Amino acid sequence: MEYKALIIDDEPPARSIIRAYLKKHTSINIVGECANGFEAIKSIKELQPHILFLDIQMPKVTGLELLEVIDEPLQVVFTTAYDQYALKAFELNAVDYLLKPFDEKRFDDAVQKVLDKLQSGVHSNQEQIEQMEDARPEKLERIVVKKGTKLELIDLDNLLYIEAQDDYVMLHSENGRFLKSKTMKYFEEHLPEEQFIRIHRSYIVNTSKIKSLEPYDKDTYLAIINPNCKLKVSRTGYKKLKATMDF
Known part of the structure; x- marks a missing residue:
């Protein structure tokens, strides 16, 4: 079976690395790339990917804020330069968390975990995502909501x-x-x-x-x-x- 992947990262070099590393994974087809959460919410609805390669720290909308408003069951691999609270949460392997710069072997390990879950019928990690989001210690500065296929920020x-x-x-x-x-x-x-x-x-x-x-x-x-x-x-x-x- 072929699985569809969407790459979401505001840095073009980071997207290029993921594209290059995915070339040998013939069961995964990259259906799109997005530079921010506003593009991503529309692409997820239209392209219906199985897998997200998602940066956490992005301008306008963070990766975590984006996940808050996604209804579709997805497998998410975080790719980020920030080693903070999320790392321990994702040691559960419900999703994976790649700390930039990551090498190809570490990336391959993450892809294999996702494929194992998809092939075994485990299609969603939403519960773990919500647990991590609820455990965030910092105060909110804004709230992200979905309006149709668009994101809106509430100050x-x-x-x-x-x-x-x-x-x-x-x-x-x-x-x-x-x-x-x-x-x-x-x-x-x-x-x-x-x-x-x-x-x-x-x-x-x-x-x-x-x-x-x-x-x-x-x-x-x-x-x-x-x-x-x-x-x-x-x-x-x-x-x-x-x-x-x-x-």
Whole structure:
């Protein structure tokens, strides 16, 4: 069986090396190359590859951010110059992680792992990807969402609030609403706490967007974002707001 591969890296020399190393792997057909995540999301939809050779540190959208919004089951081999938190996560061999500059033998080993999984019917490493993403220690500076076959970046300053939606969350921004497959707990832990507060089990709010608080019921309030947006504030949420804002 022939498997389709897509190379995603912003550096042309890095893409060339992967192309050269893949020549002898006749069961893998390179169906495309992309220099950034915006090109990649469209190519993945159109070309439907089985394998991604994916750089992590890229301008505009990182490799990890791209994987957050990919629905297709894929095998991913990371190729990156940065030896950080991801290396240990990928020692599980669910996916592989090539540290640049890597030699041909190391590349061949990674390709063989991917082929073994594909041939054995293991088509997705999404669970391991999500575990690694959730374990990232740093705070978010933006949020990547998919709109049709395009990527959109939500700047945190433009994010109004986040609403729980079963196994998803709805991101309410100044540019519209976007559904994302993440938990409220994830955003609680990864958004800057000085700017975002969980005011209710259903809401995390950008405190800079709150115009006022209005009494709603006994010991409860509404956070007024605008005349058409009023969010319930729990007792615990109210205490958090009082501790950080001048209400």
